[in-house]
Amino acid sequence: xxxxxxxxxxxLALGLALSEAAARTLDIFFIDVEGGxxxxxxxxxxxxxxxxxxxxxxxxxxxxxxxAAVREARIDRIDYLLVTHFHPDHIGGVPDLAAxxxxxxxxxxxxxxGTDRMAxxxxxxxxxxxxxxxxLQPQPGDxxxxxxxxxxIVSSAGDIILKRLSGGGxxxxxxxxxxxxxxxxxxxxxSIGLRIxxxxxxxxxxxDLMGITLASLVCPVNLLGEASVYLVxxxxxxxxxxxxxxxxxxxxxxxxxxxxxxxxxxDSFATLHAQSGMEDLWQLHFSLNDGARNAxxxxxxxxDEGDSAYWIKLSANEDGGxxxxxxxxxxxxxxxxxx
Numbered sequence: 001x002x003x004x005x006x007x008x009x010x011x012l013a014l015g016l017a018l019s020e021a022a023a024r025t026l027d028i029f030f031i032d033v034e035g036g037x038x039x040x041x042x043x044x045x046x047x048x049x050x051x052x053x054x055x056x057x058x059x060x061x062x063x064x065x066x067x068a069a070v071r072e073a074r075i076d077r078i079d080y081l082l083v084t085h086f087h088p089d090h091i092g093g094v095p096d097l098a099a100x101x102x103x104x105x106x107x108x109x110x111x112x113x114g115t116d117r118m119a120x121x122x123x124x125x126x127x128x129x130x131x132x133x134x135x136l137q138p139q140p141g142d143x144x145x146x147x148x149x150x151x152x153i154v155s156s157a158g159d160i161i162l163k164r165l166s167g168g169g170x171x172x173x174x175x176x177x178x179x180x181x182x183x184x185x186x187x188x189x190x191s192i193g194l195r196i197x198x199x200x201x202x203x204x205x206x207x208d209l210m211g212i213t214l215a216s217l218v219c220p221v222n223l224l225g226e227a228s229v230y231l232v233x234x235x236x237x238x239x240x241x242x243x244x245x246x247x248x249x250x251x252x253x254x255x256x257x258x259x260x261x262x263x264x265x266x267d268s269f270a271t272l273h274a275q276s277g278m279e280d281l282w283q284l285h286f287s288l289n290d291g292a293r294n295a296x297x298x299x300x301x302x303x304d305e306g307d308s309a310y311w312i313k314l315s316a317n318e319d320g321g322x323x324x325x326x327x328x329x330x331x332x333x334x335x336x337x338x339x
Contacts, residue, residue, distance in 0.1 A: 024044035025044060025315040025316055025317055026041070026042075026043060026044055026149060026196070026198040026201065026203075026315070026316040027041070027042040027073060027313065027314070027315050027316075028040070028041050028042075028203065028229075028313070028314040028315075028316070029041075029042075029069040029072070029073065029311050029312075029313050029314075030231070030255055030257060030282075030284060030301075030311055030312040030313075030314070031054070031062075031065050031066055031069050031309075031311045032065065032257075032284045032285065032301060032302055032308075032309050032310060032311060033054030033055060033061075033062045033065060033089070033093070033257075034054075034055070034062075034259045034260075034262070034285070034306055035089060035235050035257070035258055035259025035260075035262030035263050035285070036052065036054040036055055036062070036088075036089030036090055036092075036235075036257070037051060037052040037054070037084065037089070037090050037207070037208075037235075037257055038050065038051070038052050038053055038054040038062060038065070038066050038093070039051040039052065039205060039231065039257075040066065040069050040070065040073060041196065042073045042075060043146055043147065043148055043149050043198075044148045044149070044198065044318075045146075045147040045148040046075070047079045047080070047146055047147060048070075048073070048075045048077065048078050048079045048080070049078075049079065049080045049081075049082060049144070049146060049151070050066070050078045050080070050081045050082070051082045051084065051194075051205060051207075052082070052083060052084055052090040052091070052207075053066060053081070053083075053090070053091065053092070053093035053094045053097050054066065054089065054090070054092065054093040055088055055089055055092040055093055056088065056092030056093050056094075056095065056096060056122070056125065057092065060096050061309075062092070062093040063093045063096040063097040063100055065309045065311075066093065066097055067097075067100055067101065068309070068311075069311055070101060072313075076101070076102075077101060077102040077103070077104060078097075078101055078102070078103045078104065079104045079105065080104065080105045080107055080144065080146070081094070081103050081105070081106050081107065082107040082108070082144075082192060082194070083106070083107065083108040083126070083192070084191045084192045084193070084205075084207030084208065085109075085112075085119070085187040085188065085190055085191045085192070085207055085208060086108075086111075086112040086116075086119035086122055086123045086126070086187050087118055087119055087122065087186070087187055087188070087208070088118065088119075088121070088122045090207070090208070091119075091122040091123065091126050092122050092125075094125075094126050094129055095125050095126065095129050098129045098132075103129075103133055104133060104134060105133060105134040105135070105136055106129075106130040106133050106134065106135050106136070107135075107136045107137075107138060107144070107192070108130070108135075108137065108192070109137060109138075109156045109157040109190060109192060110137050110157065111123065111127075112187055113187060113190070115185070116185070116186045116187050118186060118187070119186075119187050138153045138156060138192070139153065139156060139159070140153055140154060140155055140156050140159050140160050140161040140162070141153065141161050141162065141163065144194070148198070149196055149197060149198045150195075150196070150197040150198075151194055151195075151196050151197075152165055152194060152195050152196075152197070153192060153193070153194050154193045154194060154195055154206070154217060154223070154224060155191060155192060155193035155206065155207075155209060155213065155217065156190070156192045156193075157190050158189055158190045158213060160213065160216050160217055160223070161217075161223055163223075164221070164222075164223045164224075164225070165195060165223060165224055165225055166197070166225060167202070167224075167225025167226060168221075168222050168223045168224050168225040169221060169222070169223070169225075170221065170222050170248075171220060171221055171222075172218050172219055172220060172221065172222045172244055172247065172248050174243060174244035174247040174248070175215070175218070175219035175220050175244050182211055182212065184210065184211070184239060187208075188207075188208040188209065188210050188234060188239075189209065189210060189211060189212075189213040189214075191206060191207030191208045191209045191233075192207055193205065193206035193207055193209055193217070193233075194206075195224060195225075195227070198316055198318055199317070199318030199319060199320060200228075200318065200319055200320030200337065201228050201229075201316040201317065201318070201319075201320045201321075201322060202225065202226065202227045202228050202229075203227065203228065203229045203230075203231075203314075203316070204224060204227040204229070204230050204231065204249060204251075205231040206231070206233045207233065207234075208233060208234040208235075208240070209233045209234070209240065210233060210234050210237070210239035210240045211239055214233060214240060214242055214245060215242050215244060215245070217245070218242075218244055218245050218247075218248035218249070219244055222248035222249075224248065224249060225249075226248075226249055226250045226251075227249040227250070227251045228251065228252055228253070228316070228320060228322060228335075229251055229252065229253045229254075229255065229314060229316075229322070230246070230249050230251035230253070230254045230255070231254075231255050231256075231257065232254055232255065232256040232257070232268065232272070234263065235256065235257055235258045235259070235262055235263025235264070236256045236258050236263040236264045236265055236268040236269070236272075237263050237265050237268065238265040238267055238268065240268070241265060241267050241268040241271050243271050243275075246271065246272070246275045246278070247275075250277055250278075251275075251278055252277075252278065252279050252280075252335055253278070253279060253280050253281075253282060253324065253335065254272055254275075254278060254280075254281050254282070255281075255282045255283075255284075255312060255314075256268075256272075256281065256282070256283045256284065257284050258283060258284060258285050258287055259284075259285050259306070260285050260286070260287065260288050260305050260306060261287070261288050261289055263287075264283075264285075264287035264289050264292050265289070265292075266289065266290070266291030266292055266293070269281075269287075269291075269292050269293040269294070270293065273293055279335065280295070280299055280324075280333065281295045281299065282295065282299045282300070282301075282312055282324060282326075283295050283299065283300045283301065284300075284301050284302060284311075284312065285300065285301070285302045286300050286302065286303045288305075298326060298329060298331040299326065299331075300326075301326055301327060301328055302328065303328075308328070310326070310327040310328035311327045312324060312325070312326060312327065313325045313327060317337065319337040320337040320338070321334070321335060321336050321337035321338075322334075322335050323335065
């Protein structure tokens with residue numbers, strides 16, 4: 001009798017463990033910071049990676065919005081904060097956020113160019129906060145120390161990876177048919193970009209990469225491979241509209257972290273809607289720009305002119321399937337594994 005009870009207990013425990021393992025997902029919150037970036041990644045192992053922290057000031061708006069997502073994710077610290085570059089819409093919220101939640105490790109490419117005045121004040125406020133934690137300064141080709149996923153740095157400080165990632169290496173015929181925008185002279189082209197891989201699921205976030213640096217990741221050879229989900233660089237501005245990138249990545253879903261008028265260039269919308277095989281475009285904001293071809297409203301988190309703060313949440317499984325939820329409405333779309 002005791003042996004039978006023990007056997008039943010073992011079977012139940014094993015079933016519970018398998019159920020919990022099956023339920024583990026990679027969760028990504030795309031937080032609305034009105035055309036900046038704040039993307040919260042929570043790994044299946046429970047580690048947290050925040051990519052950028054939106055603007056500073058503005059009554060603490062963006063740190064408060066990040067904290068709302070933190071509470072939803074049920075975490076009590078930011079294990080890693082990755083700053084893609086030092087512009088105020090990406091770094092400005094760090095000091096106020098650090099006063100609200102512990103941040104373990106800061107990841108960036110060191111210090112800004114002296115010629116980009118937009119980065120000066122933000123970095124001045126950020127540097128002493130960074131000094132209170134650990135600091136990583138990764139190079140292209142490095143992998144972040146996150147458990148259960150692969151988080152590969154593909155660009156940093158104007159340099160890109162020299163070797164292909166898994167799944168990459170194919171020539172890209174689209175490289176012969178586009179005009180390359182020159183670098184704009186700001187920090188944008190120095191953005192840290194990364195690819196996160198969880199089993200068959202792949203997410204690509206390239207910060208505000210644009211022009212030749214962005215194009216070089218896929219031309220003449222696609223170094224990144226394909227992506228399940230692609231965060232449109234530079235908020236969908238014209239200088240990140242490189243059709244060869246979409247042709248190389250072949251994302252099932254693109255997400256645009258635009259504002260009401262920031263980003264969301266008409267040409268970017270046209271290229272995204274024309275992308276063969278892409279199932280949906282999701283937006284953090286309805287764009288008021290002339291000529292913008294917005295996605296259907298169920299795929300847009302915020303429809304007003306900046307008062308609401310709904311996020312988009314993505315949950316990915318190891319088999320490559322994932323779901324995306326619009327926090328404003330609860331509308332959910334499931335993208336099944338198999339592509």
